[in-house]
Amino acid sequence: DAGITQSPRHKVTETGTPVTLRCHQTENHRYMYWYRQDPGHGLRLIHYSYGVKDTDKGEVSDGYSVSRSKTEDFLLTLESATSSQTSVYFCATRGRQGVNTEAFFGQGTRLTVV
Amino acid sequence: QQQVKQSPQSLIVQKGGISIINCAYENTAFDYFPWYQQFPGKGPALLIAIRPDVSEKKEGRFTISFNKSAKQFSLHIMDSQPGDSATYFCAAQTGANNLFFGTGTRLTVIP
Numbered sequence: 001d002a003g004i005t006q007s008p009r010h011k012v013t014e015t016g017t018p019v020t021l022r023c024h025q026t027e028n029h030r031y032m033y034w035y036r037q038d039p040g041h042g043l044r045l046i047h048y049s050y051g052v053k054d055t056d057k058g059e060v061s062d063g064y065s066v067s068r069s070k071t072e073d074f075l076l077t078l079e080s081a082t083s084s085q086t087s088v089y090f091c092a093t094r095g096r097q098g099v100n101t102e103a104f105f106g107q108g109t110r111l112t113v114v
Numbered sequence: 115q116q117q118v119k120q121s122p123q124s125l126i127v128q129k130g131g132i133s134i135i136n137c138a139y140e141n142t143a144f145d146y147f148p149w150y151q152q153f154p155g156k157g158p159a160l161l162i163a164i165r166p167d168v169s170e171k172k173e174g175r176f177t178i179s180f181n182k183s184a185k186q187f188s189l190h191i192m193d194s195q196p197g198d199s200a201t202y203f204c205a206a207q208t209g210a211n212n213l214f215f216g217t218g219t220r221l222t223v224i225p
Contacts, residue, residue, distance in 0.1 A: 035215075042120070058212070090157050
């Protein structure tokens with residue numbers, strides 16, 4: 001398994017509070033991604049990073065921000081958590097851009113906003 | 115707007131049977147079509163993938179069939195086993211950074 005660790009694995013938080021999820025990788029992969037998984041929607045891209053300090057928005061980025069200060073760490077922040085952000089969040093990495101490049105996923109973080 | 119449409123949502127197959135999951139896309143810029151398998155409580159993991167210049171790819175009991183003109187591709191699982199019970203996602207990728215996923219198919223193989 002690719003060395004991707006997500007923390008925390010489970011979190012319950014209150015509406016309106018900020019929340020930060022962490023993704024740590026030991027593969028020295030350049031590309032990192034945050035997805036959310038919801039029933040009926042599959043996996044949807046929130047934000048991605050193509051290098052240290054280089055990030056861009058995905059298809060469902062509203063209410064989320066990211067930071068990548070080191071190759072190995074990619075943080076996802078919910079600025080003010082809402083119930084619609086209750087989901088399972090997955091971090092993924094890829095070693096290089098282009099075709100035929102496998103994405104490796106972490107174990108996921110289950111977030112519940114009450 | 116769903117970039118990749120996947121069906122069925124759920125599938126129940128007898129052990130030894132064939133499982134078939136279908137996907138369709140519109141964006142002709144997609145140039146890599148992977149399938150991911152996900153077990154409960156785990157992240158998705160790459161199962162098999164195909165490029166659009168190939169019409170079929172087989173790895174063991176798993177086969178991808180690709181129809182470029184129809185913009186459709188499918189996963190066939192031959193001799194389905196209870197251990198294949200999982201959620202399967204098709205996906206499509208451009209040469210750039212993004213990977214678009216279908217909505218997933220929950221496969222249950224009955225012993």
